[in-house]
Amino acid sequence: MGDERFERGWSKFRELNEPYAEQMRETMERDEPELFRFIVEFVFGEVLSRPVLDLKTRELVTVAVLTALGNARQQLRLHIHAALNVGWSREEVHEIIMQQAVYAGFPAALNGATLAREVFAHRDKQNLS
Amino acid sequence: MGDERFERGWSKFRELNEPYAEQMRETMERDEPELFRFIVEFVFGEVLSRPVLDLKTRELVTVAVLTALGNARQQLRLHIHAALNVGWSREEVHEIIMQQAVYAGFPAALNGATLAREVFAHRDKQNLS
Amino acid sequence: MGDERFERGWSKFRELNEPYAEQMRETMERDEPELFRFIVEFVFGEVLSRPVLDLKTRELVTVAVLTALGNARQQLRLHIHAALNVGWSREEVHEIIMQQAVYAGFPAALNGATLAREVFAHRDKQNLS
């Protein structure tokens, strides 16, 4: 059953993090094996695999939440990348980041927008949309 | 032009906050006239009226962000109400709140879920969906 | 395997929350069945059941963290109760709350101390140590 959860979670993880999923798995299994297992089995295999809301909706929300919390730059970068992977446009991702000026203040929104530009530039180099 | 922004914003404000919009306007124009004007003109008339993302998407995101920040119970209540008004189901609103356990911790998610149940019970009494 | 995790987690949950554990389970299974399952299976059955650190140490830490974050009064109350249940004295719990003035500011420490006094008074009435 742990295996089943892992497989379900890993399939979601891969979808969000392509083309970097395998490389992330290698690094995390070496550096943080327990956190990696929790993330794949619980976060991806249980929470994000629930029905009711699709993965695309969940990802836009996560970009907004990490922008507002403002304490996790590296995770925000990954989720901006993931949101683009599951079908949001760059304009939509930028728009939801900008909206956080209202709820979390302009500094949080500006910092989120800066990270988004970095991710967009990186994807340009990789020929990703 | 201030008037134009106000009218555009007020129309959004009313859509989200029915059937309480007029009563909220009366209270806020009496107690916090400047903040009310900023909220209608800037928040609703400029930010939330931008194209790119529709109001429905923006509201689900706001419920999630206020759950994660955890410092604004009254506003979270209003936005849960607003999210239902613009077409999300109770299950969808509850789901996005629950997801915040991953990004902001279980206490934030539990507190958001408690507020959601309060809003749902209130709407039952008002025969709102 | 879900059952095994649930049983392991439920045994931890009960230990921390006596004499209110059954009543909490009833309420949560009715109101928040998914969050309850995540909390028992993942939080208690996986994270808090890990070896390396015992439950007593983990509980003191949780009281400190919730005091510092300052956004979860109800959960802080439960964890103050739990910390006393697993063997910390009232003086020790109060001491770790007071220490958070240094890392999260005096307002956070004062609010934590107020909740601790409320829990202590409640336990006096129940003849709990």
Added chain:
Amino acid sequence: MGDERFERGWSKFRELNEPYAEQMRETMERDEPELFRFIVEFVFGEVLSRPVLDLKTRELVTVAVLTALGNARQQLRLHIHAALNVGWSREEVHEIIMQQAVYAGFPAALNGATLAREVFAHRDKQNLS
């Protein structure tokens, strides 16, 4: 020397918290004697007694900071009261709270403004300016 710090701090504490200073001291010496001593000796006797900035300036800043942090309602109430005691007008206090919409978001500013109205109403009853 502890006594000297205490006396210097207590004199500042009294200035800010009149006419409630003695009553607050009684309550805090009974409930939180160590935190009270830290607050009088360190916060008031060392930090707030430093030269460079006067107490009036420091108090407006504290109202703004507690509004922005959003996790300490009771302390914010006390500091709104204190800011008025040291010579700020109600308009000025309200203005600095409103400004935090920019840096911490509209929910934080709205919650601060609500507390300010409560303090103003309380002072009306006590015939305080």
Added chain:
Amino acid sequence: MGDERFERGWSKFRELNEPYAEQMRETMERDEPELFRFIVEFVFGEVLSRPVLDLKTRELVTVAVLTALGNARQQLRLHIHAALNVGWSREEVHEIIMQQAVYAGFPAALNGATLAREVFAHRDKQNLS
């Protein structure tokens, strides 16, 4: 009217950010044109242009708030610079940062102080006070 707000806001923006204002405008109009317009028109042209409190008072408060929130290093740097531009001394700016140890904890105050030293060193090189 949008133009009027923009002109009023831009004049405040320039006052705070000299001698970097034009360069910041160029960068922001290229990278974040909507956020830049919101910041100039709403933040500077509406909120910070309100009477009741002068710009000098508002800037010291912003330095304190960003120090306490602790999630916006780059904006804190700009506001330390701005506070010195509108007439606060380096000692006063440092003092208000240090005071935040009381309300937001020592780590926040230490990080703010580190940024202040960086800004002071930069201004030394530019022969700014």
Added chain:
Amino acid sequence: MGDERFERGWSKFRELNEPYAEQMRETMERDEPELFRFIVEFVFGEVLSRPVLDLKTRELVTVAVLTALGNARQQLRLHIHAALNVGWSREEVHEIIMQQAVYAGFPAALNGATLAREVFAHRDKQNLS
């Protein structure tokens, strides 16, 4: 008495920060003399020198709290180092950081774990346990 507090605090400070204590003192007395005195006299000489809880327990708690708050990387690094100095194993420090996924979210726990690996690598080079 200030001297007595300083000596008591300095002895704690040295115990936690070896072999870097003298070097840190030199830097801080030059750059932040007032904050340094507050930290040694108040934080180490008064709060952390209190009985009731030993320094070892207090340090594990501080690692957890700074992980959860997520806004003080440099201080978290120092306290991970300090926790190892007073007798916690690397596994125990890592475990308490991981636990914060539950209370403050996975991003906070992941960032704490990354810093821990950096501290462990640095200590390997210094032949520290």
